[in-house]
Amino acid sequence: MARAVTPQRKALNTAIAWGIGLLIFFPILWTILTSFKTEAQAISDPPVFLFFDWTLENYSVVQERSDYMRFLWNSVIIAGGSTILGIIIAIPAAWSMAFVPSKRTKDILLWMLSTKMLPAVGVLYPIYLIFIRMGILDTRMGLVVVLMLINLPIIVWMLYTYFREIPGEILEAARMDGASLKEEILYVLTPMAMPGIASTLLLNIILAWNEAFWTLNLTAAKAAPLTAFIASYSSPEGLFYAKLSAASTMAIAPILILGWFSQKQLVSGLTFGAVK
Amino acid sequence: MATQHSRSAARIMMAPAVILLLGWMLVPLLMTLWFSFKKYLPLRGGDLGWVGFDNYVRFISSSSFWPSIQATLIIVGGVLAITIIFGVLLAILLNQPMWGQGIVRILVIAPFFVMPTVSALVWKNMFMDPVNGLFAHLWKFFGAEPISWLSEASLQSIILIVSWQWLPFATLILLTAIQSLDSEQLEAAEMDGASPLSRFGYITLPHLSRAITVVLLIQTIFLLSIFAEIFVTTQGAFGTKTLTYLIYQRVLESQNVGLGSAGGVYAIILANIVAIFLMRIVGKNLDA
Amino acid sequence: MGQIKLESVTKSFGPVEVIPPLDLTIEDGEFTVFVGPSGCGKSTLLRLIAGLEDITSGKISIDGQDATHVPPAKRGLAMVFQSYALYPHMSVRKNIAFPMKMAGVPVEEQNRRIEAAAAALNLTDYLDRRPGQLSGGQRQRVAIGRAIVREPGAFLFDEPLSNLDAALRVGMRLEISELHKRLKTTMIYVTHDQVEAMTMADKIVVLQAGVIEQVGSPLELYRAPRNVFVAGFIGSPKMNLLTGPEAAKHNAHTIGTRPEHIAISQTEGTWSGTIGVSEHLGSDTFFHVKCDGFDDPLTVRAGGEVALKYGDKVFLTPDLTQLHRFDAQGLRIA
Numbered sequence: 001m002a003r004a005v006t007p008q009r010k011a012l013n014t015a016i017a018w019g020i021g022l023l024i025f026f027p028i029l030w031t032i033l034t035s036f037k038t039e040a041q042a043i044s045d046p047p048v049f050l051f052f053d054w055t056l057e058n059y060s061v062v063q064e065r066s067d068y069m070r071f072l073w074n075s076v077i078i079a080g081g082s083t084i085l086g087i088i089i090a091i092p093a094a095w096s097m098a099f100v101p102s103k104r105t106k107d108i109l110l111w112m113l114s115t116k117m118l119p120a121v122g123v124l125y126p127i128y129l130i131f132i133r134m135g136i137l138d139t140r141m142g143l144v145v146v147l148m149l150i151n152l153p154i155i156v157w158m159l160y161t162y163f164r165e166i167p168g169e170i171l172e173a174a175r176m177d178g179a180s181l182k183e184e185i186l187y188v189l190t191p192m193a194m195p196g197i198a199s200t201l202l203l204n205i206i207l208a209w210n211e212a213f214w215t216l217n218l219t220a221a222k223a224a225p226l227t228a229f230i231a232s233y234s235s236p237e238g239l240f241y242a243k244l245s246a247a248s249t250m251a252i253a254p255i256l257i258l259g260w261f262s263q264k265q266l267v268s269g270l271t272f273g274a275v276k
Numbered sequence: 277m278a279t280q281h282s283r284s285a286a287r288i289m290m291a292p293a294v295i296l297l298l299g300w301m302l303v304p305l306l307m308t309l310w311f312s313f314k315k316y317l318p319l320r321g322g323d324l325g326w327v328g329f330d331n332y333v334r335f336i337s338s339s340s341f342w343p344s345i346q347a348t349l350i351i352v353g354g355v356l357a358i359t360i361i362f363g364v365l366l367a368i369l370l371n372q373p374m375w376g377q378g379i380v381r382i383l384v385i386a387p388f389f390v391m392p393t394v395s396a397l398v399w400k401n402m403f404m405d406p407v408n409g410l411f412a413h414l415w416k417f418f419g420a421e422p423i424s425w426l427s428e429a430s431l432q433s434i435i436l437i438v439s440w441q442w443l444p445f446a447t448l449i450l451l452t453a454i455q456s457l458d459s460e461q462l463e464a465a466e467m468d469g470a471s472p473l474s475r476f477g478y479i480t481l482p483h484l485s486r487a488i489t490v491v492l493l494i495q496t497i498f499l500l501s502i503f504a505e506i507f508v509t510t511q512g513a514f515g516t517k518t519l520t521y522l523i524y525q526r527v528l529e530s531q532n533v534g535l536g537s538a539g540g541v542y543a544i545i546l547a548n549i550v551a552i553f554l555m556r557i558v559g560k561n562l563d564a
Numbered sequence: 565m566g567q568i569k570l571e572s573v574t575k576s577f578g579p580v581e582v583i584p585p586l587d588l589t590i591e592d593g594e595f596t597v598f599v600g601p602s603g604c605g606k607s608t609l610l611r612l613i614a615g616l617e618d619i620t621s622g623k624i625s626i627d628g629q630d631a632t633h634v635p636p637a638k639r640g641l642a643m644v645f646q647s648y649a650l651y652p653h654m655s656v657r658k659n660i661a662f663p664m665k666m667a668g669v670p671v672e673e674q675n676r677r678i679e680a681a682a683a684a685l686n687l688t689d690y691l692d693r694r695p696g697q698l699s700g701g702q703r704q705r706v707a708i709g710r711a712i713v714r715e716p717g718a719f720l721f722d723e724p725l726s727n728l729d730a731a732l733r734v735g736m737r738l739e740i741s742e743l744h745k746r747l748k749t750t751m752i753y754v755t756h757d758q759v760e761a762m763t764m765a766d767k768i769v770v771l772q773a774g775v776i777e778q779v780g781s782p783l784e785l786y787r788a789p790r791n792v793f794v795a796g797f798i799g800s801p802k803m804n805l806l807t808g809p810e811a812a813k814h815n816a817h818t819i820g821t822r823p824e825h826i827a828i829s830q831t832e833g834t835w836s837g838t839i840g841v842s843e844h845l846g847s848d849t850f851f852h853v854k855c856d857g858f859d860d861p862l863t864v865r866a867g868g869e870v871a872l873k874y875g876d877k878v879f880l881t882p883d884l885t886q887l888h889r890f891d892a893q894g895l896r897i898a
Contacts (some may be wrong), residue, residue: 005373009373010373010374010375010441011553013369013372013373013374014374014375014376015894016376017369017370017372017377017380018376018380019382020366020369020384021379021380021383021393022382022383022665023385024383024387024440024443024444025386026385027387027395027399027402027403027440028386028390030396030398030402030410031398031402034402043408044663045408045413045416046413046417047410047413084290089292089293089296090293091289092289092292092293092447093289093290093292093293093294095286095289096285096286096287096289096290096344097286099282099286100282100283100285100286102286102553102866104281104414106559108290108294110555110558110559112293112294112297113295113555114548115300115301115553116497117545117547117550117551117554118301118305118544118546118547119340119500119501119520119543119546120501120503121501121503121520121523121524121527121538121540121543122305122308122523122537122539122540122541122543122544122547123304123305123307123308123540124523124524124527124528124536124540125307125308125311125528125533125536125537125540126304126307126308128305129307130303130304141443149296151301151418152293152296152297153297156293167647167649169645169647170638170647170649170651170652171648172616172643172649173643173645173649173651174651174652174662175616175635175636175637176614176616176636176637176642176643176663177637177662177663177666177714178637178638178663178666178667179637179662179712180637181282181285181677183666188651191653192651192652192653194653206389209323210389210390210391210392212391212392212393212503212504213501213503213504216288216393216503216504216507217528226391227391227392227393227504228393230391230393230394230397230505231393231397231504231508233397233742241401241402241408244397244398244401244402244786245398245402247358248394248398250396251391251394252389252390252391252394254388255391256386256389256390258389258481259385259386259388259389260382260385260386260389261447263381263382263385263415267330279615279616279617279618279635280618281618281635
């Protein structure tokens with residue numbers, strides 16, 4: 001039961017919060033603005049904020065020169081593929097843990113989480129070696145598998161947390177109604193858990209999209225996603241601010257939009273249900 | 277609470293996830309352990325035989341080791357301090373009544389969705405560049421000499437970039453925790469005559485302690501292995517070579533796999549020390 | 565089509581034996597109620613019959629067929645759960661159709677049975693709604709509808725009325741009884757409420773700690789409770805149970821007399837006491853009388869208009885023909 005707050009107080013809150021919010025958001029805003037400037041305006045002294053000749057030229061240049069679509073497509077396949085594959089593997093596992101818990105369920109869950117804590121750099125060379133031997137270095141398939149494995153613990157955890165909120169009686173009712181295990185999961189559990197599955201999907205696409213250790217180290221030309229596309233601007237090309245900005249905007253825009261949709265589920269997903 | 281049939285079905289359905297993760301964990305781990313006891317230089321002769329703990333000793337006694345530990349600790353500690361202090365303040369601010377709360381929330385969260393390579397590159401070039409960066413313009417405007425951020429204040433710069441990325445995470449989690457605080461508790465304290473400051477100290481902060489711990493531990497695990505930010509900005513120069521980056525250089529740049537693997541084992545041990553504490557907290561939550 | 569027989573059935577969860585060896589036969593068409601305090605194993609027993617839990621040892625047969633290892637769906641039983649367990653993402657129609665869809669019943673036949681069930685349960689207007697849009701009583705009827713259309717050998721009810729408010733509960737009680745009279749199908753009904761047991765059952769099974777204390781018709785249990793537990797559990801308000809010298813006068817360890825079998829008078833009687841709290845129900849009044857020499861107050865039923873108040877001195881006289889006597893083990897002395 002919130003009490004009425006004086007308008008002055010509310011105005012002050014609003015002013016401070018908006019000020020800080022815009023300050024935090026500023027680097028993104030600046031990047032987006034710069035992407036519409038000419039290269040000369042991008043480095044003009046003093047900097048121009050809004051009053052410049054808006055142009056889309058940078059976008060077409062970046063697209064032509066670096067084949068943005070190919071990187072984007074790689075990102076989509078890698079992030080989407082690894083997440084969907086992970087969910088397909090995780091649903092049955094999460095079903096088991098949520099509805100047929102045993103004494104070991106907790107240990108298994110915690111152990112799964114612990115694999116997430118393994119520092120990537122500690123196993124970089126073995127993975128590199130395995131990838132070479134299996135001929136999957138610089139392939140989308142290889143990255144789909146690795147990112148799926150990295151995010152599998154989070155996917156299992158999130159689904160487990162959502163499944164636990166579904167009353168077991170409903171699944172038992174389905175069993176009494178003659179549903180086989182497959183039908184029980186397909187017709188009853190999955191549709192009921194759809195909101196949870198959707199937010200799991202969203203969060204893990206974001207995590208996979210932004211993953212920048214394996215994607216940088218296990219790809220070269222063919223399978224490189226947007227993380228690598230941007231990293232390639234770290235050399236002299238980075239001095240072309242407007243083009244760098246256009247490339248950056250294109251790399252973050254899809255996920256920024258997805259992210260805003262998923263902010264509610266973000267917390268319980270990222271803290272493994274420890275904060276709700 | 278189930279039948280034999282459903283229990284055995286459960287085991288089968290859990291198997292793919294468990295087997296995959298077991299393989300993902302054990303195979304590379306054992307290989308790293310194996311390499312760490314070998315002199316192994318893929319480009320200069322390959323496997324040159326067992327060397328016992330030589331790699332472990334050499335990794336520690338190398339002149340880059342302690343600076344790398346120092347850099348790691350400064351970066352992790354700095355980012356944690358900044359994100360948690362400002363995270364608590366921001367969470368409290370965002371929990372106040374205001375106009376356009378939803379939009380402010382979105383503005384604050386946005387940096388979390390920016391991929392690390394983008395944020396590192398944008399900060400490096402468009403803000404921290406000593407000639408054309410915004411900071412340089414700002415300094416000149418006030419008549420000061422622009423700073424070459426990434427070489428003169430390299431650690432601070434990296435801390436700033438990484439904090440910007442992680443502040444939304446801390447804020448979001450702490451905000452969620454604040455919102456779960458029963459307002460009746462605060463009202464009761466107010467009735468009991470507690471001032472706003474003591475209400476914060478005695479009720480809000482203790483309520484947040486668990487969320488703060490969770491933020492602390494999860495961020496530590498991610499921060500210990502930050503890579504892209506350094507890879508894109510300084511490439512480990514100017515004292516920003518963290519343990520992760522040092523190992524990366526040993527393995528991929530100088531192709532000394534044995535030495536790098538020994539470093540990897542150290543990193544794994546370090547991460548596990550943090551992980552144990554996190555698991556305790558998460559595990560307790562499972563029973564509830 | 566619905567005789568259910570349990571032979572030496574046991575159930576343990578790990579080292580804890582919830583149900584020691586138990587034998588029970590439920591005849592075809594019978595309305596059987598499992599009643600007992602919470603944690604007495606009545607729901608577990610129902611889940612064993614349903615096949616949702618494995619029995620640890622023993623044998624369950626349905627219509628003479630061994631069903632011990634038959635999965636729940638194949639036992640020909642329908643269950644109504646405490647939470648109703650409706651599928652929230654399906655309309656009422658789809659909820660009711662689900663078991664038929666699983667069984668591969670042709671669509672025309674499905675629709676025929678849905679219409680019939682909906683008409684019988686007053687659900688016709690709600691068929692296209694989601695469970696979330698229905699009231700508690702309507703959800704309950706959907707759950708029953710979903711059970712009816714399967715045309716099961718027996719219905720299992722797991723505390724189906726406990727989530728409803730008091731007024732609705734009385735109505736649903738009548739509807740379920742009515743349904744039983746009409747379908748003549750075996751029904752097993754689990755409840756902790758002895759009023760439900762008394763009003764609905766052909767046969768009551770009183771359970772405590774997984775053990776059957778007594779099986780019989782409601783009146784048998786009322787008239788001749790086999791032991792102190794059943795005596796205290798069946799009947800409302802509870803039977804007054806007395807031990808010590810008063811019981812010894814009747815050659816028993818414990819004697820019991822129901823509130824409705826004690827006469828109250830202001831002038832004379834066997835026991836004297838003082839009126840404590842009185843509960844006026846309109847039709848009846850229940851007096852809690854503190855009697856001289858007894859530890860606990862006695863509950864006495866009197867007419868609705870008896871003019872006695874707190875602190876009045878009264879005399880009580882038990883009806884000796886209705887006195888229940890129990891030995892030191894708590895068993896009834898014939």
